[in-house]
Amino acid sequence: MVWRLLAAITVSAFLPTLAFAIEASNRYRSPRNPERRIRSSTELIVLHTTEAAERGSLVKLCDRGEAHYCVTEAGTVYRIVDRDREAFHAGRSMWNGKEDVDKFSIGIECVGHHDKAMPEAQIAAIKTLVKELQSMYRLSDDKVVCHSHVAYGAPNKWHKNKHRGRKRCGMLFAMPSVRARLGLAKRPTSDADVRAKRLVVGDDYLRKVLYGNIDTMRSAYAKPAPADTGGLFSWFKRKTPPVATDSAPAKAAPARTTPAKTTPAKTTPAKAPPVKPPASVKELAARGYVMKGTVSKNTTASKIAGAKWNSPDTYYTIRNKVIPGSRIDPAHIENGMCIWMKK
Numbered sequence: 001m002v003w004r005l006l007a008a009i010t011v012s013a014f015l016p017t018l019a020f021a022i023e024a025s026n027r028y029r030s031p032r033n034p035e036r037r038i039r040s041s042t043e044l045i046v047l048h049t050t051e052a053a054e055r056g057s058l059v060k061l062c063d064r065g066e067a068h069y070c071v072t073e074a075g076t077v078y079r080i081v082d083r084d085r086e087a088f089h090a091g092r093s094m095w096n097g098k099e100d101v102d103k104f105s106i107g108i109e110c111v112g113h114h115d116k117a118m119p120e121a122q123i124a125a126i127k128t129l130v131k132e133l134q135s136m137y138r139l140s141d142d143k144v145v146c147h148s149h150v151a152y153g154a155p156n157k158w159h160k161n162k163h164r165g166r167k168r169c170g171m172l173f174a175m176p177s178v179r180a181r182l183g184l185a186k187r188p189t190s191d192a193d194v195r196a197k198r199l200v201v202g203d204d205y206l207r208k209v210l211y212g213n214i215d216t217m218r219s220a221y222a223k224p225a226p227a228d229t230g231g232l233f234s235w236f237k238r239k240t241p242p243v244a245t246d247s248a249p250a251k252a253a254p255a256r257t258t259p260a261k262t263t264p265a266k267t268t269p270a271k272a273p274p275v276k277p278p279a280s281v282k283e284l285a286a287r288g289y290v291m292k293g294t295v296s297k298n299t300t301a302s303k304i305a306g307a308k309w310n311s312p313d314t315y316y317t318i319r320n321k322v323i324p325g326s327r328i329d330p331a332h333i334e335n336g337m338c339i340w341m342k343k
């Protein structure tokens with residue numbers, strides 16, 4: 001009798017949590033949790049890149065409650081804000097006419113940069129987490145977006161209208177090769193807010209990444225993706241050697257490997273050979289770049305560099321750090337930054 005009672009208690013105590021188990025560490029669970037509202041709906045999963053190293057990212061996210069989860073490069077998932085509450089991750093945002101995307105989305109921060117390939121372990125962990133959330137909230141693949149899909153900018157010196165392209169955060173997650181790695185078959189096909197003229201395009205490069213053919217991760221992710229590991233209990237599988245559980249189905253494998261091997265060969269000759277960007281101000285000068293101006297309150301980057309403000313051949317320097325224009329986040333252009341261009 002006692003055993004039956006005990007069994008009943010055990011089952012009722014553990015089943016509900018197990019059914020919705022997401023393997024995540026609570027080490028950086030935010031103290032802001034109690035003050036955050038319970039979200040009334042969940043319509044999107046928004047992927048971000050921290051643009052900073054792991055420890056600092058986790059501390060900041062935890063302190064400010066700026067994401068639901070954070071996935072490290074090693075593939076560890078940290079819970080920051082409980083998934084049924086609102087996390088402040090999307091900032092000024094709009095999707096399909098609805099503002100304040102925090103109110104109807106889950107935010108996942110991924111340690112890394114918007115234009116850099118992420119390690120395999122991290123991609124695998126993001127994939128598992130996203131799949132589990134998709135199944136919990138019944139979200140199709142095109143409801144998994146990145147921050148740059150939803151962020152928008154208020155009118156400013158550069159754009160007289162509200163515009164898409166305030167951020168490039170999470171940009172790589174819109175690229176087909178990365179989505180293939182994440183097991184996402186669909187992506188949003190167009191920007192409903194631009195179509196409805198609620199917003200204008202403020203960053204044409206970003207538009208081509210989100211909805212066009214720019215995919216700078218193709219060579220990094222040319223290898224065949226591991227077989228689908230989605231599902232509620234997929235984290236059990238993750239603990240076993242990848243060969244044992246993650247091998248692709250026999251008939252799918254050759255089809256996937258053949259084009260993968262040929263893709264880089266086809267695309268590489270079209271592009272210029274990759275040149276290592278200059279690592280220091282000294283190197284910039286040695287390569288024939290000249291300092292064109294310093295960003296200040298009255299001198300914006302576009303005033304100095306014009307339309308080439310975000311060109312890969314324009315460089316921003318601050319505290320001897322060199323950032324190519326193609327990697328600069330407009331939100332992070334700060335006063336005191338020097339802009340370097342070819343003579």
Ligand SMILES: [Zn+2]
Binds near residue numbers: 089169
């Ligand atoms: Zn973001």
